[in-house]
Amino acid sequence: MEIHNANKTCWNCPAAILKGNVDFRGCGQSRRIVPKGDDKQLMIECARRPELGHYEPSITFEQCPEWRETEFGYLLKDMRVMILGLDGYLGWPLALKLGKLGCKVSGVDNYLRRDMVMEKGSHTVVPIARMTDRLKTASEVLGVNINFRQMELNDLKALREFIDEVKPEAIVHYAEITAAPYSMVDVEHAIKTQKNNVLGTMGLLWIMKDIVPMSSLLKLGTMGEYGSPLTGRPLFEGMFPNDAVLQWDDREWSMGGELTPRDPHSFYHVSKVQDTYNVYEACKYWWLRSYDIMQGVIFGVHTDEVAAHPDLRTRLDYDEWFGTVVNRFVTQSLLGIPLTVYGEGEQIRGMIALEDAMECMVRLIAAPPEPGQYDVVNQISGLYKIREVADTVAEVGSENHGLDIEIQRLENPRVEAERHPFEVVSSKLSxxxxxxxxxxxxxxxxxxxxxxxxxEIMNRIDQKKHVIMPVTRWSGEKKESGVLEVYKPGEKKEEGYKGILDTE
Ligand SMILES: NC(=O)c1ccc[n+]([C@@H]2O[C@H](COP(=O)([O-])OP(=O)(O)OC[C@H]3O[C@@H](n4cnc5c(N)ncnc54)[C@H](O)[C@@H]3O)[C@@H](O)[C@H]2O)c1
Structure with a gap:
């Protein structure tokens, strides 16, 4: 198969310095380049190859000696990638993976995730080393040297200085509060989530405009931004396809290229929707370039790099605030607690394994969007009903690990559709x-x-098992959910809607 980014050109490359002669209003969303001026030519300079002088941006990645072939496509040599939220579940494995691929990795984190999990009275069940030890081990075991700075993203002065010093060619923005239940605890937690996430992203966008407008922003959204519309309307990748039409009152309009409606599930998800609009606008006003990544629920513990040494492992949480569903079910199985399915369990969600999610990120970093282009990617590898996930965990646990696992349906602490059609388009990644x-x-x-x-991990799981049952309700009450039913895996009949995943 042809390498996915072989034919991208200087136009996509963060090393290109645009020298004018271009009306950016023609770029990005419309993908139409409108040269201005007498000679009608678009000219650039290359920050990495100044000897080329001014030239038309037509050299492909395949032709350019600054881009070298890797198993994930062409990658800019020594590419400077900054990861915001580097200490997190995803930030750490991505830093190691990019480092192994020869990128110059830098990053920041304020350890908020560690603090919030402590606030819940929990801890990561997979023990993680202190950052100094993580960095030392990464250097010794993998030969990966990371330029890390402890920093609050909303400290704009510090962030500006660091970005100016590093001049990243891609920025991965993971540094947000990630948990729906956390944002629903009370007014303080809701406000903290939205301030942290929305203002953090806003500050970053202004700094990028000033210092690194050519750098690509990989911004993490979530599939939860779309919700699960009861009409069954497919969840396109952020925008309606060109041939979408709105019909009303005997009239019709093209919807092609318009942002699709969002229907978030919590105040956390609302913060992501607000980010979506802010990033979209920044691309429009300042010709920044961004992939807004609607990521599914991540599961798992493995990448080759985190498995290389115990000090390189990434965190794994199982508490009712931060634990994601597969991760929670596996720990519950090990504790002999019936797996906690909320409500009917017919909710369908898009999911992806940690290792696959990391590969997607590398591929996207390697293929920057064009100036002004705001692009959305639905990053999932499969659709699953929560009930099916419980069955699968129970099956693997009993067949391969001799566990006897039950499933319990609990009163749903959330406000969400428990039965709904769900069709997701996720074709750009492939x-x-x-x-x-x-x-x-x-x-x-x-x-x-x-x-x-x-x-050691079993002990840690055992120590904090009181944080597993959900007590945070969307109503604002704090109350443990009643048990509606306990059943054995495989007892429930296949029923209701099936998820549809369009990858073509
Ligand atoms: N894990 C999932 O299943 C999942 C699914 C969809 C989307 N996402 C998104 O992916 C991103 C990363 O998720 P994760 O699971 O790695 O979460 P995480 O909490 O483990 O990582 C986020 C990191 O950012 C840091 N951080 C947060 N606010 C900060 C701030 N103001 N300044 C500096 N550092 C800050 C935290 O301390 C943490 O280490 C998040 O934006 C999340 O919303 C995650």
Missing amino acids: KEHGFFPNVPLEKEIDRMFELLSED
Whole structure:
């Protein structure tokens, strides 16, 4: 297969310095380049190859000696990638992976996630080292040297200085408060989530405009921005396709290219929707370039790099605020607690394994959008009902690990549709970026059982089991959910809607 980014040109490259002669209003969304001026030519200079002088941006990545071939496409040599939220579940594995691929990785974190999990009275069940030890081990074991700075993203002066010093060619923005239940605890938690997330992103956008407008921004959204519309309208990748039409009152309009409606599930998800609009506008006003990544629920513990040494592992949470569903079910199985399915359990969600998610990120970093282009990618590898996830965890746990697992349906602490159609379009990653999922759900669940059964981790799981049952309700009450039903895996009949995933 052709390498996915071989034919991208200087136009996509963060090393290109635009020398004018271009009306940017023609770029980005419309993908139409409108040269201005007498000679009608668009000229650039290359920050990495000044000897080329001014030239038309037509050199492809395949032709350019600054881009070298890797297993994930062409990658800019020594590419400077900054990860915001580097200490997190995803930030840490991505830093190691990019470092192994030869990128110059820098990043910031204020350890907020560690603090918030402590606030819940919990801890990561997979022990993680202090940042100084993580960095030392990364250097010794993997030969990866990371330029890390402890920093609050909303400290704009410090962030501006760091970005100015590093001049990143891509910025991955993971540094947000990530939990729906956390944002629903009370007014303080809701405000903290929205301030942290929305203002953090806003500050970053202004700094990028001033210092690194050519750098690509990989901004993490979530599939939860779309919600689960009861009409069954497909969840396109951020924008309506060109041939979409709105019909009303005997009239019709093209919807092609317009942002699709969002229907978030919590105040956390609302913060992501607000980010979406802010990033979209910044691309429009200042010709920044961004992938807004609607990421599904991540599961798992494994990448080759985090598995290389115990001090390189990434965190894994199982508490009712921060634990994501597969991660929670596996730990519950090990504790002998019936798996906690909320409500009917017919809710359908898009998911992806940690290792696959990391590959997607590398491929996107390697294929920057054009100036002014705001692009949305739905990053999932499969659709699953929560009930099915419980069945799968129970099956792998009993067949491969000899566990006897039950499932319990609980009163749903959330406000969400428990039965709904769900059709997701996720074709850009495969069609435009050459990504095909490698890690099936069962395989990663099996790896999780392997790792989490280690004595030290089992002890840690056991120590905090009181944080598992949900008590944070969307109504604002704090009350443990009643048990509606307990059943054995496989007892429930296939029923209701099936998820549809369009990858073509
Ligand atoms: N994990 C998932 O299943 C999932 C799914 C969809 C989207 N996402 C999104 O992906 C991103 C990363 O998720 P994660 O699971 O790695 O979360 P995480 O909480 O483990 O990582 C985020 C990191 O950012 C840091 N951070 C937060 N606010 C900060 C601030 N103001 N200044 C500096 N550092 C700050 C935290 O301390 C944490 O280490 C988030 O934006 C999240 O919303 C995650």
